[in-house]
Amino acid sequence: MELPALLIKSLQDVKGFNKEAFEAVHNSGEQITSIRLSPVKKINDFQKHFEINAPVPWSSFGYYLMSRPSFTFDPLFHAGCYYVQEASSMFLEQALKQSIDVTQPLRVLDLCAAPGGKSTHIQSLISDESLLVSNEVIRSRASILKDNIIKWGCENVVVTNNDPKDFSKLRGYFDVIVVDAPCSGSGLFRRDDEAINEWSENNVALCAQRQQRILADVWPALKKDGILIYSTCSYSQEEDEDIVKWLKQNYEVEQIALSIADEWNIVETECSCRFWPNKVKGEGLFMTVFRKKSEEQTVNFKSKMNLLSLTKAELSLVGEWVIDAEVSLLKNENTVYAWPKQFLNDFQFLLQQLKVLYSGVKVGELMKNKLVPDHALAMSLMVAENIRHIELNEDNAIAYLQRKEIHVVTDEKGWVLATYKDYPLGWMNILQSRINNYYPKELRILKERP
Ligand code: SAM
Numbered sequence: 001m002e003l004p005a006l007l008i009k010s011l012q013d014v015k016g017f018n019k020e021a022f023e024a025v026h027n028s029g030e031q032i033t034s035i036r037l038s039p040v041k042k043i044n045d046f047q048k049h050f051e052i053n054a055p056v057p058w059s060s061f062g063y064y065l066m067s068r069p070s071f072t073f074d075p076l077f078h079a080g081c082y083y084v085q086e087a088s089s090m091f092l093e094q095a096l097k098q099s100i101d102v103t104q105p106l107r108v109l110d111l112c113a114a115p116g117g118k119s120t121h122i123q124s125l126i127s128d129e130s131l132l133v134s135n136e137v138i139r140s141r142a143s144i145l146k147d148n149i150i151k152w153g154c155e156n157v158v159v160t161n162n163d164p165k166d167f168s169k170l171r172g173y174f175d176v177i178v179v180d181a182p183c184s185g186s187g188l189f190r191r192d193d194e195a196i197n198e199w200s201e202n203n204v205a206l207c208a209q210r211q212q213r214i215l216a217d218v219w220p221a222l223k224k225d226g227i228l229i230y231s232t233c234s235y236s237q238e239e240d241e242d243i244v245k246w247l248k249q250n251y252e253v254e255q256i257a258l259s260i261a262d263e264w265n266i267v268e269t270e271c272s273c274r275f276w277p278n279k280v281k282g283e284g285l286f287m288t289v290f291r292k293k294s295e296e297q298t299v300n301f302k303s304k305m306n307l308l309s310l311t312k313a314e315l316s317l318v319g320e321w322v323i324d325a326e327v328s329l330l331k332n333e334n335t336v337y338a339w340p341k342q343f344l345n346d347f348q349f350l351l352q353q354l355k356v357l358y359s360g361v362k363v364g365e366l367m368k369n370k371l372v373p374d375h376a377l378a379m380s381l382m383v384a385e386n387i388r389h390i391e392l393n394e395d396n397a398i399a400y401l402q403r404k405e406i407h408v409v410t411d412e413k414g415w416v417l418a419t420y421k422d423y424p425l426g427w428m429n430i431l432q433s434r435i436n437n438y439y440p441k442e443l444r445i446l447k448e449r450p
Contacts, residue, residue, distance in 0.1 A: 003022075004186075004196065004200075015269045016279065021276075021279075022276065022277075032087060036062045037081070051069075052066070056093050057263070058259070062280060069124050078377055080153050080423075086282060087282035087283030089117055089118065091287055092231070095120065099291070106121055107298065110133070110303055112445050114184060116146055119145070123154050130155045134158070134159050135354075138157075143192070144158055155379075155381075156343065158347060160357065160365065163217075166222060167354075168219075170221045170301075172224070175223060176228075176361070177229070179209045181232050183232035207238075211243050224292055226291070230247075231287040233285055251292070251294065255271040256271075260273065270288070272287065303345065303352050307330040307337070310331055321384050322382050323381075327340055335362065360380055388415075388416045389416060389418075390410055390430075402445045405420075413430050414429065
């Protein structure tokens with residue numbers, strides 16, 4: 001692996017850099033695989049399901065695996081029971097927990113969120129009374145983000161597709177903003193040697209300018225005493241410590257030093273955390289936390305509801321599908337959404353201010369006095385208890401996820417949840433002579449099993 005000489009030269013004086021060890025770890029061919037478990041779709045026997053090596057020390061949900069299994073052919077991956085995530089990134093848990101009381105109701109913005117690693121993690125850390133806005137500016141990546149949020153099965157997330165500057169009007173709205181900034185990507189060289197060819201000094205400079213612009217754009221949306229978490233997967237000081245200095249020079253902030261256990265081997269620079277892959281079991285990462293000290297006028301976010309309430313008949317129909325929880329059932333034309341009652345105002349406000357791709361749980365489509373349930377409902381924790389399940393064996397579960405025809409012997413008729421080890425994978429409609437597979441076409445496994 002030929003690392004860029006100019007990068008190596010630029011890192012000589014950076015705290016914790018050791019040229020020989022850094023080059024050796026890149027040339028070792030070692031690949032680290034880690035997963036983060038869902039705290040709600042709990043795999044009871046996960047030690048049997050995976051070959052666990054060790055827990056990720058800075059996360060309560062993270063585990064290193066002995067080797068990389070085929071996640072594509074694991075139905076529990078598609079059920080949203082876990083997320084495959086690089087271990088250093090899971091340090092976000094410390095940044096969040098050490099800087100704010102996560103048991104309080106919070107409004108959190110994950111500004112650069114696709115494909116959703118940090119968003120799904122944040123969602124597992126905040127309370128049900130907290131709201132997460134998960135944003136991605138690039139449309140195609142925002143769709144992937146939406147799919148991952150749906151798969152994670154949560155009600156308190158709004159997925160948006162906005163430019164950072166669109167958030168400046170939401171003055172003082174958020175308690176926490178996470179900026180996992182687009183960067184020159186040197187921290188991922190070990191996993192992705194393509195990134196080496198794309199690296200240049202010029203790109204580092206361009207990324208640093210863009211990072212400043214993103215932070216400046218989103219700054220007004222953070223309330224006074226709110227928390228800003230900034231991270232990159234770049235080793236370059238221009239994108240890391242220099243951004244910290246720039247922020248301190250230009251904004252009223254207080255940096256929050258996180259406590260780091262010695263055995264984690266994370267290097268502290270400018271009150272921030274640096275992850276060197278020759279020191280930690282993970283990829284390159286820089287993370288830092290600030291508290292905003294300047295006053296911010298708060299936006300008035302009361303807004304009129306323009307989604308419609310369901311009629312009595314529709315409510316009783318849809319009510320059969322959804323657990324009787326603290327949710328409001330609303331419709332936009334024939335599409336029914338479930339919004340947690342405590343977020344009605346917020347969701348509506350966000351719908352008016354931003355380009356919202358998804359919010360709450362999409363329950364389904366009303367068609368001729370019937371409900372066609374949506375995949376998102378199957379993935380959520382909202383499905384009514386009396387909805388029938390059909391448990392699939394592994395081969396059938398894979399065939400279902402490939403959107404193939406399923407053959408199971410059953411007396412059931414109509415809509416049922418296809419489950420694997422009791423975890424819902426999606427919907428099937430059982431007719432007289434066949435079973436219709438309603439797994440979404442765009443999510444299906446395209447490969448054949450080896
Ligand atoms: N947080 C994500 C996760 O944990 O899965 C990874 C985010 S990645 C490091 C940075 C993201 O920023 C990318 O999804 C990229 O599309 C997005 N991005 C690119 N240009 C941007 C811009 N000008 N403003 C905001 N985000 C941008």
